[in-house]
Each structure stands twice: as structure tokens, then as C-alpha cells.
Amino acid sequence: MYIKQNIKNSVPSMLLIAIVFVLSTIASLVMGIPVSEITQKFNYSVIVILIIMELFTNLIVETGIMQFLATKLALVSKGGKKLCIFLFGILMFFISAFLNNITAVMMVLPVIFVLLKALNADKKYIAIFFAVILALSNTGGAASPIGDFPAIVIMTSGITTFTGYLFRAFPLFLITSIVLLILWSFFIKDKNDSKTNQKLAVELLQSRYRNNKVRLDILIPLGIIMLAMFIAWSVVPQNIIPPEMIALLGYVIGLVFVSAKNVRIKQTIDMKSVLMISSFLFLATVVSSSGLLTYVAKFLEKNIPNSKILLIVIMLITSLVSGLVSAGPAAAAMLPVIVNLCNTTLAAESGWVAIAYAASICAGSSLFLWSATAGFILSSKIDDANLGTEKEKITWGIKDYFKYGIVNYFVQMAIAILWIILIV
Numbered sequence: 453m454y455i456k457q458n459i460k461n462s463v464p465s466m467l468l469i470a471i472v473f474v475l476s477t478i479a480s481l482v483m484g485i486p487v488s489e490i491t492q493k494f495n496y497s498v499i500v501i502l503i504i505m506e507l508f509t510n511l512i513v514e515t516g517i518m519q520f521l522a523t524k525l526a527l528v529s530k531g532g533k534k535l536c537i538f539l540f541g542i543l544m545f546f547i548s549a550f551l552n553n554i555t556a557v558m559m560v561l562p563v564i565f566v567l568l569k570a571l572n573a574d575k576k577y578i579a580i581f582f583a584v585i586l587a588l589s590n591t592g593g594a595a596s597p598i599g600d601f602p603a604i605v606i607m608t609s610g611i612t613t614f615t616g617y618l619f620r621a622f623p624l625f626l627i628t629s630i631v632l633l634i635l636w637s638f639f640i641k642d643k644n645d646s647k648t649n650q651k652l653a654v655e656l657l658q659s660r661y662r663n664n665k666v667r668l669d670i671l672i673p674l675g676i677i678m679l680a681m682f683i684a685w686s687v688v689p690q691n692i693i694p695p696e697m698i699a700l701l702g703y704v705i706g707l708v709f710v711s712a713k714n715v716r717i718k719q720t721i722d723m724k725s726v727l728m729i730s731s732f733l734f735l736a737t738v739v740s741s742s743g744l745l746t747y748v749a750k751f752l753e754k755n756i757p758n759s760k761i762l763l764i765v766i767m768l769i770t771s772l773v774s775g776l777v778s779a780g781p782a783a784a785a786m787l788p789v790i791v792n793l794c795n796t797t798l799a800a801e802s803g804w805v806a807i808a809y810a811a812s813i814c815a816g817s818s819l820f821l822w823s824a825t826a827g828f829i830l831s832s833k834i835d836d837a838n839l840g841t842e843k844e845k846i847t848w849g850i851k852d853y854f855k856y857g858i859v860n861y862f863v864q865m866a867i868a869i870l871w872i873i874l875i876v
Contacts, residue, residue, distance in 0.1 A: 472731040476738045485741050493737050497608045499730055500696040503721060504703045505598055509551040510719050511706050515671040518559035519664050526567045534637045537581055541588045545629045548592030549599045554826045557589060565837045575846050578839060580636050582848055583856035587818045588629050589826055594814040595625040601729055602783035602813045608695060609787060611794040612806040614685040620807045628867045670713055677706045740788035749792040759798055764869055767812040771865055774816025775823045783813055804876045811868035818860035821853045
């Protein structure tokens with residue numbers, strides 16, 4: 453097993469993690485809350501599930517299915533730019549819903565880069581393409597209870613069940629994804645594209661990946677194991693078998709099976725993400741133990757008597773926190789407020805409150821490049837891909853994404869708020 457950590461690019465992040473842990477500990481001691489009490493309340497199950505699902509994704513990747521799907525979709529598109537965005541966007545949605553979205557993005561990028569270079573894609577198209585990929589990796593992650601960190605936090609919080617979350621969230625985020633795809637397709641024109649370039653792009657992909665094969669003898673059993681995990685999460689009460697134990701058992705069975713097939717397994721864990729999420733979960737536990745967030749929740753309840761308006765206000769606050777700080781910290785910080793409201797004023801709609809909470813974090817994650825878990829990683833890979841021409845190398849950073857992120861955010865929030873108004 454390998455721990456993936458780029459020390460050179462991680463000093464600021466690791467410093468922030470250390471500061472959060474130290475300040476949280478000091479705050480706990482100043483308020484007279486024993487650190488041992490904080491560690492007892494700490495939601496370890498979120499971290500365990502997060503790590504295990506990343507490792508399980510690595511097992512899936514070893515089958516070659518990611519590269520196979522990406523190549524097939526590129527060939528189906530026949531080099532058509534609108535169809536490329538639609539197909540790869542849908543691919544990212546479904547992959548992110550059930551697997552670690554960062555790992556999934558990294559696996560399909562090589563195919564995408566070959567396609568974009570062969571098509572001589574301009575800067576506008578590339579900006580739209582990756583704005584869609586980023587947004588749909590977020591909506592996909594929110595579509596299922598194991599898709600991303602906020603969804604895992606919700607699943608383990610007790611405010612909704614696994615199936616309750618899945619059946620409410622999946623339709624909402626699938627519709628949101630389709631709306632985003634349709635919207636951005638209006639800004640792309642295929643008519644001026646050279647048919648020769650499109651044909652050459654397809655032929656290049658065929659030659660580059662013609663030897664890529666999928667290990668169905670491994671993929672099918674792993675799919676069965678994941679299905680069994682989903683069933684167990686759906687029917688087994690958390691107080692009997694915690695969800696992290698189901699995840700651990702499924703992963704161990706999958707690992708033993710893949711090892712028995714003599715497949716070389718490269719298991720990597722992004723420790724920076726794990727530590728970052730752990731630090732903000734620790735801070736959220738300290739704040740929750742202080743009673744401050746309970747006071748905030750009661751203040752909102754007292755001043756906003758209408759439950760739908762109250763929920764919308766909380767959604768807007770959560771989305772902005774998520775956009776400014778990023779999804780992980782926002783999910784950890786706002787969860788105590790959500791849990792308190794689900795146990796009091798909004799108890800009757802707690803299942804939908806969970807979805808509103810997830811939708812607002814998802815929208816905020818699409819606002820700025822730094823808001824999304826995969827944002828800076830994706831930016832770095834694009835900058836290193838040497839897209840564009842020798843005269844103009846195409847980069848994709850904070851400024852390039854900004855105007856697309858604003859649109860993604862407002863579209864997602866508008867759909868989520870409308871959904872809540874009509875259904876809750």
C-alpha cells in the first residue's frame with residue numbers, strides 16, 4: 453500500500469491542518485471540555501468509510517474499466533464536441549456516484565487529453581469541458597450516500613437512512629446534471645469543426661488504446677461485492693452493524709479475491725485529504741460540544757417560523773460556506789446545525805433536510821476552483837498536459853473557471869431550492 457503525498461505542494465495545506473488541530477485543542481481546553489470527550493464524540497466512521505472507498509476504487513481501476521469506458525465513449529462521439537461533453541459528463545456523474553471521484557477523474561484524463569489534442573480544441577471548449585466535468589463529479593458524488601465526503605457524513609449522522617438518501621438524492625442530482633449538460637451545450641458549436649480532424653482523433657484513440665482490455669473475471673465479482681455492500685447498508689440497522697464495518701468487510705473480501713488472481717495491486721491513499729477532513733471534523737466536534745451551533749440553530753428557528761424558508765436560508769448559508777472554504781470543512785461545520793434542526797423544527801422532513809444539505813454543499817463545491825475536492829488536482833493535470841499550440845499553451849486555473857463556476861452554482865442552487873419548494 454502506498455500513501456500518496458506530494459510534500460513540495462503540500463506545505464501550506466499541512467500547515468493549515470496543524471493549525472486547525474492545535475487551535476481546536478486550545479479552544480476545547482479553554483472552554484473546559486476534556487479532549488478525551490472530543491475524541492469520544494469524533495465521527496471516526498466517516499474517515500474509515502472515506503479511506504476504504506478510495507481503496508476499493510483502486511481495486512476497480514486495476515480491471516482497466518475506466519480507460520475502456522473513456523475510450524469507447526470517445527469513439528462513440530466520433531469527435532463531435534457536444535456529444536463528447538455529454539458522454540464524458542454522464543460518465544463522470546455515474547463514476548463519482550459510486551467510486552472515489554478524484555481517482556475516477558485521474559483514470560479517464562489520459563484518454564480525454566489525447567482526444568482534445570487530436571481535435572485541436574480551443575481554450576473556450578476546454579474551459580467548458582472541464583467546468584462540466586468538475587460540476588458533474590460533484591453532483592455525482594452527492595447522488596449516493598458513499599459518493600463523496602459530505603454524503604458519507606450525512607449517512608453516518610442518523611438523520612436519514614441509506615435508501616432514504618439514495619432514492620431522494622439520485623433523481624435530483626441526475627436532473628441537475630442533465631440541465632447543466634444541456635445548458636453548456638448551447639455554448640458549443642460543432643458545425644465549423646473539420647471532419648478530417650474528427651476522423652483523425654478517433655483513429656488516434658483506436659491505435660493508442662486498441663490493446664486495452666477489461667478484466668471481467670475481476671470486475672464482475674467486485675461489482676457483486678459492491679452490490680452486496682449496498683444491500684447491507686440498506687437493510688442492516690447501523691446499531692447492529694455500523695456502515696464502516698460493512699465497507700471494511702466488503703473491501704477485505706475484494707482485496708483477497710483480487711490478490712488470489714495474482715493481480716498487481718497499487719493501493720494509494722491521499723493522506724492530505726484524509727488529514728484535512730479529520731482536522732475540520734475535529735474542529736466541528738469541539739464547536740458542537742460547546743453548544744454554540746445549538747444556539748445558532750435555535751436563533752434561526754425563532755426568527756424564521758416558516759420551515760421551508762428556514763431550510764432555504766440554511767441551504768444558502770451552507771452553500772456559501774462550502775464555496776468559500778470547500779466542501780469538507782463546510783460539511784463538518786454545518787452538520788451540528790442540521791442535526792439539531794432535524795431533531796426539532798424540521799423533524800418531520802429530516803430526510804429531505806439531508807438532501808437539501810447535500811445539494812447546498814454540492815452547489816458550493818462548484819462555485820470556485822478551490823471549493824471542489826478535485827479542483828486543484830484537475831487544474832494541475834490540465835496545465836501539465838500541454839494542450840493548445842506551441843504559441844499558446846492552454847492553462848486552466850482559478851480565473852479560467854470563475855465565470856463557469858458562478859453559472860454552475862446558481863443553476864444547482866436554483867434547481868435544489870425549486871425541488872425543495874415543490875416536494876417538501
